[in-house]
Amino acid sequence: METKTISRRDLLKSTGILVVSFSFFGPIAEVLAQGDGLSVDGMDPTVLDSWMAIAKDGTVTVFTGKVELGTGVVTALAQIVAEELDVRFDKVFMDSGDTDKAVDQGVTAAARTIERGGVQLRQASAAARQELLKLAAARLDSREDMLTVTDGVVSVVGNPARKISYGDLLGGKRFNVKITATGSGWDMKVASQVPVKDPKDYKIVGKSIPRVDLPEKFTGEFVYSQDVSVPGMLHGRVLRPATSLSMPADVDESSIKNIPSVVKVVREGGFVGVVAETEWAAIQAARALKVTWSEPALKMPSGPDEVFDYLKNTKSFKENLVTNRGNPDAAFSQAHKVLEATYYWPFQLHGMMGPPCAVADVRGDRATIWAGTQGPFRTRDAIAKMLNIPPKNVHLMYREGSGSYGRLECDDAAEDAALMSRAVGKPVRVQWMREDEHAWDPKGPAQYTTVRAGVDARGNVIAWDFIDRSFPWTASEGNPLLASSQIGMKPTTPGFLNGAGGGGQIYTFENQKVLAANIPWVQKGDWPLRTSNLRAPGDLARVFASESFVDEIASSQGIDPVQFRLKYLTSDKRISEVLIATVKKAGWTDRPSPAPAASGTKVTGRGVAAANRANTMTAAVAEIEVDKSSGEITVKKITLGHDCGLIVNPDGLKNQIEGNIIQGVSRALMEEVQFDSTGQKNLDWGSYPVIRFEQVPEIEIVLIDRPEMQPLGGGEPSIVPITAAIGNAIFDATGVRLRRTPFTPQRVMAALKA
């Protein structure tokens, strides 16, 4: 259907390693062309053919519900498959995120894709290899345990002339084999009893195989969701009010009658959009169309302070007591000294470079959608519900958008496109404008975190009480996306809880309590302060609080912050090891913070922080400079240690870590959503700045590989310690503690003067 499809390309030689482009429509056509097509009603995970197909030329097409988000994860998944099947990496093609072809493996998010989805594909591949060996044993008249596989060719040990390739064994035919699958989505366990390769024998996993998607991204040949174009396609834009989603009391269509090629003003319930023949006409019409919105149902808070007061004073609807050791209350009453501090985290944007975009073609009771959603099945189901048609009538094909860091779990643009396509009976492409995205991005929520510690007369921490108060993700599964909400669908849940990691659980204190309290956030409708998961959701703010506070205790006792941490860092040897490796690399020397007072307007400092995010261990050392005359912080260098178990692709992992660090510095220094009762104030990059080249620090990375372990996530854990490390470095440089982010020059100056 697309005017431009991605075709399989020739091999490209690069840096001596074969780089292969992957194809959405590769040799599987050969298999599917046999009239024995796979079901269109979602794939059955207990059928091996749902996971992969082998063509006559031996290429393996893998059908996965996991999608590439710009993190390189699809390359890593292909490595896992190639390794387990014993085929060459360039023989594996990933057909990704097509709801008519793939098993629903849950959303691609939370850096869990390798850990969960990777294991599912590994097990399916092991099952496939087992079946291929069985077939080969019969064909070669040999025992299975006498067979070996190299590059997709099975041969008899000691008699290499007796051999047959996967392509010759099964090419173009179905496996027709059942495998086990229990649970669903992320948690699905697939063929779990099938034995897998010993990591000692890995040849492809663990290698820095170049990303399959990158060459086309540097030449303009890659097809992003923004590039999908289908015949007869029109262009749509949306109009939404400044505060909450109120109703359009009046839409003055005469205000756009001078704009040629406008096809229709689409109104449905509270939804207003314009469709035009050209993109520019749609943009102009959306800007010019006069809409009078009714009195908003919700009043925006007067500003961030009101939100923090609300977080502090509102009863939680759900408390998650993740650690409760000993008797903290009793220990506090016996403590020689009690320290206490509160930390503030603002609303922040995902800040995708490319606003979301989708194409929808709704005809009668069927819909075809091309979108960049992180959850193809979830978005398919949402659209089906909105259009009131069965999910199987919606065919969603994933096309990568710009990096989304959690944002495209709520792919609102796909619904906007579907609603407008239904209204005009033609395919419609909708891309949000920059101000739409800044305003209606479901944001990373504000957090208000209080920590107390009780210390005995010898300086031992005998009590720890950590309470994080934050909002759930209101734009989460079970709750409608924007267009659905505008046509009257109501939320069914208070939202997905904002996690509970990072509250000091990495330390073992005698008496210790870590509580994540979820404060109800408005459900009467939607507004720009709707919330969702933003990279390392919840943990970034909690670790800012816990790791700043640990530093405060260490400093109050005049102890080096690393030594102080190591005393209590006994929960898991991996966390102490990653901390030690990191400070060693950073050339850390033993001394307490703050540094001895220095003269001059520019002072330097160093800070450390450690974290465990979903069992990936990280530690960071930040080296910074503070200009005391302007309050400006320069982050000079970040050293980061990372242990995510078995490393699948070292360079891919480093790429992720660099990105996390840079995004982390940006969020620590400059990012905060501003609003008052009239709406959100920062609607462009001028008013919501993000990091630029001249502000990017030097980065040094220490990777700890653990081949004996499962692979764990690398897509977000390394952002977690960054803010705390920088805050601790500011304290080291100035003796002033900042407990509210971002660390803007104004805040630094105010703190220095206080």
Next chain:
Amino acid sequence: MAQISLNVNGKARVVDADSSTPLLYVLRDNLGLHGPRFGCGLGQCGACTVIMEGKSVRSCTIPTSAAQNKRITTLEGLGNVAHPHPLQKAFIDEQAAQCGYCMNGMIMSAKVLLDKNPQPSVGEIKQSLNGNLCRCGSHLRVIRAVQRAANSSVKA
């Protein structure tokens, strides 16, 4: 609608468009050139960068009428996967992207820089790319790719 003559990637093209249309939409929608991308439409991010008469410009803010008869180069004009431009090759070799959405702007701005200054310092690279935003944090790899391209042109 008007007929507008453009010179894109060395070819004369005539497009039918409202002359106020920003060049970006004409390149993408009328000519099918998807190298330049929409990021902000406000001249703030650089995703839409093209080279016009040797200078990097933001195609989201230039009306197509102002681009008439000017020489325009887009990312596609540099090379393709089969025959990448040395700069594109350097980006591949350095694996210098994550999502890649901003990379059109990075490569086109770097091209203009290297044309003027074939051996830029790191400081000069940072300075000339400072107006190009990247949310994925690929900055250090981009700098290395530009350095690699500069070095390969010295050897060549």
